[in-house]
Every structure is written in structure tokens, then in C-alpha cells.
Amino acid sequence: MPTPHYGQPRYRTIADELRRRIESGEIAPGTLLPTERALTAEFQASRGTIRKAIAALQSEDLVVTEHGRGTCAIQQRHESVADGKADRGKRQIPADSDLAAIFAIDVGAILIEEQRITRARGTVQEVTRVYRIPLAAQ
Amino acid sequence: MPTPHYGQPRYRTIADELRRRIESGEIAPGTLLPTERALTAEFQASRGTIRKAIAALQSEDLVVTEHGRGTCAIQQRHESVADGKADRGKRQIPADSDLAAIFAIDVGAILIEEQRITRARGTVQEVTRVYRIPLAAQ
């Protein structure tokens, strides 16, 4: 097969299909996707194309890939948990030296930290923290 | 050259060099970068590697690429030099009392921390950190 990518490129249709499986729960959050090798077999595409599809999902924060391990589906953000308890919080913290360097601000300057805890069947799966500069300071 | 990517991969050092040229004004905002072909000649790297380096700059909103035209440097607001800190990183850290309580693990137990830095026009917008328990421990 040369390169017949009329309409939509192949890596995109593959990404769409994988996204569907994740969002439908066919690939449960927290579980590994099939290996790249398995995906090349299933979609009859080269490994490079499979990796491009997965890269698209990564940029959507739908999956996380770890070197020798595999690619893992991430718990969805706007999914209301069964217990309904929103494990979210927002607070202000002073920047430590690490964050200060990244943001190019002074150590001790105030940052906004938003925290989100995702659970599955009661156990904590992930803790996500997003830091940013207060709007007032910009 | 086979594939000796000790320390830093090739595409990243190339991306760093191109970023330096853009931020130093050597490649003026609004002007086209050298063609992929020219870059392969200069850096003695394959086209795929060059494209990966450019893709990195794209995700930093430092350049935009148009199909039959080329890759164009973006007008940017000055800002501190990128200190070479990777936009994505993963590391293992011991749980502090806060995280230990959330995960219901011992203080000092190892957690995986993944960090992602999102930028817009060169400036840091958000720092996202995701913590989770190593799979080996589950």
C-alpha cells in the first residue's frame, strides 16, 4: 500500500477509534491500551502511524505513556463520580524554588493551585494539581 | 550513525538550537525557517528527526507550519530564556504527609509524578502535576 490518504489520514481515524473505545469505557480508565505491536496488527498500519495516533490522544490528555510499560487510559475529567463528592479544591500557595523557576517569578510569590482527586471504586487513582499565576498578577 | 541517544535525543538538541535562533532574533519573527531539506543537510539528521524537532517548537507555539509553504517563526513577547527545562517530565518522589493522606499510604512511600508545562507564545501558562502509585506497588 503506497500512501492513499484521501480525506482523512490514517493515524487520525485510528486515533478516533481508540478515543471512542476509551470514552465508551471499552478501554476502562486506568487500564493499559493494547501494545503498539498489537495495534499495528489490528489496524494493519505501521508502528509509526500507530504512534502518531497515540500521540494525538496524549495531547488531548486522554492517555499517558510510560517507557517500558505501555499506554494507559486516563480517568476522564468531567465524569461525575458515583459518590458525587467532588474531590476538588482550590487554594493559594507560595511558589517554591522549583515552581518559581518554571514560571520565572520570585520564590514565595502567590500561585493558584487546583487539585483534583480521581477515584475508582473508592480507591484513589490520581491526584492532579494544576498551578498557574493569579489573573490579578498578570 | 545508528542511534546513540545518550542523555538527550537528537531531535531535542536540534529543537533547542532552533529555539535559540528564534529567541535571539537570528531567525526574525515572521520569517520562514530553513526548509526541512536544508535542515537535514545542516544537522546531518534524517527528515523525520528534523520534523520531530519542529513539532516540539510547534507545541510551544513558537512556530507555525503551512503545507506547501514552510515553517514560520511567530512573533513573541520577550520573556526569560528557556532554561532548557523539559516541558514534560516524570520522576519518582516520596509522598509528603499531604499526598500520603490522600492515597492512604505511608509518608515517604514512592509516588510517580508526571509534570507537564503548557506554554503560550513562549510564556508558561500552567504547570500540571499528576501523582499516582507505581503499578508495581499495586
Add this chain to the structure above:
DNA sequence: AGAAATTTGTCCGTATGTATC
């Protein structure tokens, strides 16, 4: 207007390095 050249986009196959299990 049209053809050719240029340039980026997609895809394949292979080989080797590196991290994890």
C-alpha cells in the same frame, strides 16, 4: 491558465537504544 518545481504531509520498513517487568 497551466506545467513544473518546491515544500510539507503521510506512510512504510528496518534497526537499535532504553526502560520496565
Add this chain to the structure above:
DNA sequence: AGATACATACGGACAAATTTC
């Protein structure tokens, strides 16, 4: 240490958009 799985890199081929002649 061995097997498995992802990461990097090369080279070639063809497609599609743009520019040039």
C-alpha cells in the same frame, strides 16, 4: 538476566499544497 514494550533514528516512496516559471 531475559523478555517485553516504548523511544529514537534512518531511508525511501508517494500525496497534497504552494510557489514559481
